[in-house]
Amino acid sequence: MRPVIRRIHREVRRVPQEVSLVVNGVDRRVSVEPRRMLAELLRDDLGLTGTNLGCDTTQCGACTVLLDGRAVKSCSVLALQAEGSSVTTIEGLAEGGTLHPLQTAFAECHGLQCGFCTPGMILAAADLIARDPDPAPETVRHALEGNLCRCTGYHTIVDAVLAGAAAMRDDGAAR
Amino acid sequence: MIPAAFDYRRADGLDDVLAALATDAPVTLLAGGQSLLPLLKLRLAEVGTLLDIGRIPELHGVRVRDEGGIAIGATTTWNEILEDPLVAAHAPLLRQVVAGIGDVQVRNRGTIGGSVAHADPAADIVPALLALDATIALRSATSRRAGPADGFFRGPFETVRRSDELIVEIRIPALPAGAGGAWEAVSQPASGWSIAAAAAVLAVSDGRISHARVALGGAGECGVRAKAVEAALVDRPATPETLTAAASAATEGIAVQGDLHADAAYRTSVARVVVRRALEAARARAAG
Structure with missing residues (x-):
């Protein structure tokens, strides 16, 4: 009897629950198993594969998205924890066909090689610049501590974040 | 990595949490999840039901205590502590320690109460609380108690918190003058x-x-x-x-x-x- 009881418990635990959230400005309602991570909801349920899964253990930062404006590692947030929240992924940064200033800066400064870490880098940088519009290079390096890049050696990434921040300040001044 | 299946429920207030902890059916508390969710994913831990306490107002934020010093709600995140003017004024040492915990993303989710409950042997917050003579305040459905951080941590991932108790806040007393x-x-x-x-x-x-x-x-x-x-x-x-x-x-x-x-x-x-x-x-x- 015991294994059967155990299986029944397992099935009960797999009952999906509804989660409502706003992703890149669009209201979404998704049914997910409780153990589903936010990264999986974004990638598999919503098809937003710009959010990359690297280490899947809260270390590499490739899965970084903005959750209510703050950078989080979406591999370590339950989809159900995002109930009622607003999520911004890399797909939500560009306005129409115009790249976000950080995206332009990463391209112009050669802030990427393979590009796998780039969406997470850009969203972590967006969190930093929202709180500190004119960060020092040291501040940028500290703020990107949770984002690993195996290609660039980081210097061009720091250059890109500084250039993106400057462009965002200019955009703000022009408006 | 996919954790073993579990149930999930968002707590409906403090009384709901205390009632759930008082029953025989085990619930595991989920705050920021920055330690617990990786443990579940690595299958170092398996739980029946996660009770999400991340959105309970009484457990959140920093306040000045009448007795002096400050109290930090258990589900206050590391970055909220870093950005709090009361912490900057009353506990600069705590601020310095918290600035080095995890990374920005982890500090945006991880909570002080979660880290205290988890009691990792290498957790930086523990020596900080010990040096600051901090007190850990606990509640259950039928009791309240508060005890010094010195004595709260018993070993790796082990504290004196009972299974029916919730860490509600961490109290940091005023330091001796000129310290x-x-x-x-x-x-x-x-x-x-x-x-x-x-x-x-x-x-x-x-x-x-x-x-x-x-x-x-x-x-x-x-x-x-x-x-x-x-x-x-x-x-x-x-x-x-x-x-x-x-x-x-x-x-x-x-x-x-x-x-x-x-x-x-x-x-x-x-x-x-x-x-x-x-x-x-x-x-x-x-x-x-």
Whole structure:
């Protein structure tokens, strides 16, 4: 009897629950198993594969998205924890066909090689610049501590974040 | 990585949490999840039901206490602590320690109460709370109690919290007048976890050390007061010689642990260095 009881418990635990959230400005309602991570909801349920899964253990930062404006590692947030929240992924940064200033800066400064870490880098940088519009290079390096890049050696990434921040300040001044 | 299946429920207020903890059906509390969710994904832990306490207003935020000092709600995140003006004014040492915990993303989700409950042997918050004479406040459906951080941590991932109890807040008392605090750590570069870390609070009166709290993290089975160091400081002249001599007792009475990054002998020597540095910095910041 015991294994059967155990299986029944397992099935009960797999009952999906509804989660409502706003992703890149669009209201979404998704049914997910409780153990589903936010990264999986974004990638598999919503098809937003710009959010990359690297280490899947809260270390590499490739899965970084903005959750209510703050950078989080979406591999370590339950989809159900995002109930009622607003999520911004890399797909939500560009306005129409115009790249976000950080995206332009990463391209112009050669802030990427393979590009796998780039969406997470850009969203972590967006969190930093929202709180500190004119960060020092040291501040940028500290703020990107949770984002690993195996290609660039980081210097061009720091250059890109500084250039993106400057462009965002200019955009703000022009408006 | 996919955790073993579990149920999930968002708590409907503090009473709901206390009632759920009081039943025989086990619930596991989920706050920021920055320790628990990786453990579940790595299948180092398996749970029946996660009760999400991340959105309970009474457990969140920083306030000044009538008795002096501040209280930090259990589900206040690291970055909320870093950005809080009360913490900056009342507990600069705590702020310095929290700035080095995890990374930005982890600090945006991880909570002080979650880390205290998890009690990782290398958690930086533990020696900080020990040096600051912090108190952990607990509630159950039928009881309230508050006890010193010194004695709360029993070993790796083990505290005196009962299974029906919830950590509600962490209280940081006002330091003695003129006291200086400091934090020094040597970390394993890939993980960021401390090989050894020291928090120190010193007060000086008439050239002699009148108050000394020194705590060590990373080295032992859990964060621990370095009481041999404290005993070698109090009532002695606040001179570099006193500090250096006291630091040599850093691991006295502590079972120093070794792992693949640092064996016990190396960790012991790092512990002495971080304690000496912390004492020197705390002395420089203390008045008198």
